[in-house]
Amino acid sequence: MTNYLTRRLLIAIPSLLGISVILFTILALAPGDPFEELATNPAIPPDVRAHLRASLGLDDPIHERYWSWLTAMLRGEWGYSFVSRIPVDQLILQRLPTTIAVIGLAQIVALCIALPVGVYAATRPYSLFDQVANTLAFIGFSLPTFFTGLLMILLFSIYLDWLPFVFRTDIEATGLNWWWQMLRQTIMPIMVLGLFQGAAWTRYVRSAVLDVIRLDHVTTARAKGLPESRVTILHVVRNAMIPVVTLVALQMPAVFGGAIVTEQIFRIPGIGSLLVTSILSNDTPVIMAVTFVFAILVIFFNLVADILYGWLDPRISYR
């Protein structure tokens, strides 16, 4: 096991280096610079802009910039945002709680919908419940989140005027009232993301469970006279979870990465909106940090998924 872990971690190093080289090159090749807005302002002479570029090292060759970024990263310095001139790690930490709360809750909502609905639908295939669940799942994952988000805003904020559609981090309430206000403003984005994710997962859970439920060991368990609930939970679901775990684990980095479109629609100050604004303003240190952390998390959760397989299915061994 330890051997396996070390090997996996060692393999991760060249892949991360490769990812960072690709990211950096693409960003360096992309047009534009963080001082675009200054270019159209006649009050700022071109040489001031040129000096600003030079002061941030934007005029150095790509490989030099990459090298200085890499060595700083290895020392644990994430660099400064070009645009807001504050350390990138602070910027990310400031936004992480909101993203984790909103996206994390959305994933939990999705799991809470997908698991019971998917399992129940699979145990009674082609029943009325299964048909309805299937139809709803299809509708759910064919509607993009930006569309359902706008529909929800129109219905709940504008026509009914029940919920606010501008997310505010500073709510001037305390105690229970604060929680109530927070719930009111987060419920729409959580439901939009949760229902979308839940709909997709329901389909996967259902098909995974359907595959297992026909196997001989399930028939044997039933023949032994075990109660149906015990058969489903211990003998079916546990075996059906392997593909689902992969899916959920791969989705976990998104909890950190945020939901770009949904965050923009509801004005949630999360990592996703940070990424969008920094891409639009060519803020390379921030884009690099967010995407790079994202890459690390993808690799990490892949590893976690692989380890979970072993726990779910003892036949899988690590060498």
Added chain:
Amino acid sequence: MNEDDLRQMIGRVQRGSLSRRGFVKRMAAVGLTAPMATQLLALSGISPASAQSVPTYAPSRRGGGGALKILYWQAATLLNPHFGSGTTNADASRVFYEPLAGWASDGTLHPILAAEIPSTDNGGLSADGRSVTWKLKRGVKWHDGQDFSADDVIFNWEFAKNPAVAAVSSGSYRDVNVVKVDDHTVRVEFAQPTPFWADAFVAAIGQLIPKHLFKDYAGANARDAPTNLRPVGTSAYKFVSFAPGDNLRAELNPNYHMNNRPFFDTLEVKGGGDAVSAARAVLQTADFDYAWNMQVEDEILKRLEANGRGKVNIIENGNIEFVQLNPTDPHNEVEGERASIKSQHPAFGDPAVRQAMALLIDRNALQQFIYGRGGPATANFLNNPPRFVSPNMRWEFSIAKANEILDAAGWVRGRDGIRAKDGVRLRFIYQTSVNAPRQRTQAVYKQAAQRAGIDLELKSVTASVFFSSDVANPDTYTKFWADMQMYTTTMPQADPERFMNQYVSWEVSSKANNWQGRNIARFRSEEYDRIFRESQGELDPVKRAALFIRMNDIVVSSNHIIPLVKRPLVSASLNNLKPVLSAWDGTTWLLGDWWRET
């Protein structure tokens, strides 16, 4: 009415034999607007009553107004006026920092940290135009209780001009010299006579940061200053919290230097999202009091306004959407450079073609069907302040006339209906940025041009590429490797000197200056250069205004520059909110004067 009459009348007002109101009335009779008339008076040293530039402030005590909530669809990222690029950041830091003076909407200066606006009468302006003396307001305190003094002003000059600091404001400070006269007086000295003296310490670029908090960070470590994110200024609102890219909170400053101000107890500036939903949050659900820069189709705004909760504010400024016809050849290289200044455009070299092009754009249709209230048609390039507006230019839309002109100039239609002469076909590449109204304008232009035998090939480039200064990219607007292009140019100051320098020959954008020259249109005229130089040294405001009007007429009548529509500032606010907005200064320039009617 000629210049002499005008001078005589101004003289009568000065001597007191004609009232200011009488003067304004007489000017109105000959077709000059009231702002222009007051402008002429102000420039001749007769100070206008301040009530005319800034609306009256009614509340009779400080505070008690509750919360003021402002929505920006772009979010502020830092709060140091010397570092922030872009309007959003300048506006956000303006919530806390104040300049010596700001620009009121009519193009006059409004004193903020200055005791009075310098003029020749009060001795603030020297007769030779080489210096301006600012008297500072006394008794002003920073939010942390320290006194504001001339040392702070001097410090800002040293800070901004220091190359190690790399301030975006350095352009306004590095060529002037600032001298401390006493604790409450500073003198700004210029190398040459400077008619436009109100740049350093004025408006967005002039926001003053406290010396006592920045003095240890006045070099390469300027970005580490903790005060960059926790501003301590002199304004009506004190800092509470700031999340970059999200929101900004402030509270009433009980020691503000203006009586009875501010009205609101707390202030919140939320950023992010998109313009349409921002308009909704004000006009439809009234969740916010004010929304900035409503780049939304006018039809949608009108529908939202119909809810009766809020209104749309339209402030005329100098921004203009216009078309440039390339005087140089963008398709062939001369000495290794496309659109080289040494080449001539094969078709636009002929004034008849340019004249026809100017006749082929229906500005009325643009105003009515595309831009609405956000884009009134105009014939001038220089549209504001009123004293600089040329009365001589007219625009016309006539396909028949364009055809006549082209026929007369010998451009004959070929078999495909496209005109040609000596092997040159009237087929042009027309580029602009990706933006719905611009693509619709392109289509309108193309249709009309087709009927005159001119084929326009439409090209649209993503805004982040088109407006970038990337030297390696061939599609940037500064390279102008197309026959014609269209965009909006902004006029950030009430004085047109910086605005009109975009047509002087020494600013031509070329390979030699990495396409950073301001003259992107590559317009050249000896007469224009001469008049521009003259205006730089002309201290008489009336003569100077006449020079700028002449410059406008030269570029517009050359038809290399085709003005389309003005682009006023559009914002949304609740009906009971009384915001004080300006065409020449940031949204938050006089936030302390905002109040709510109850």
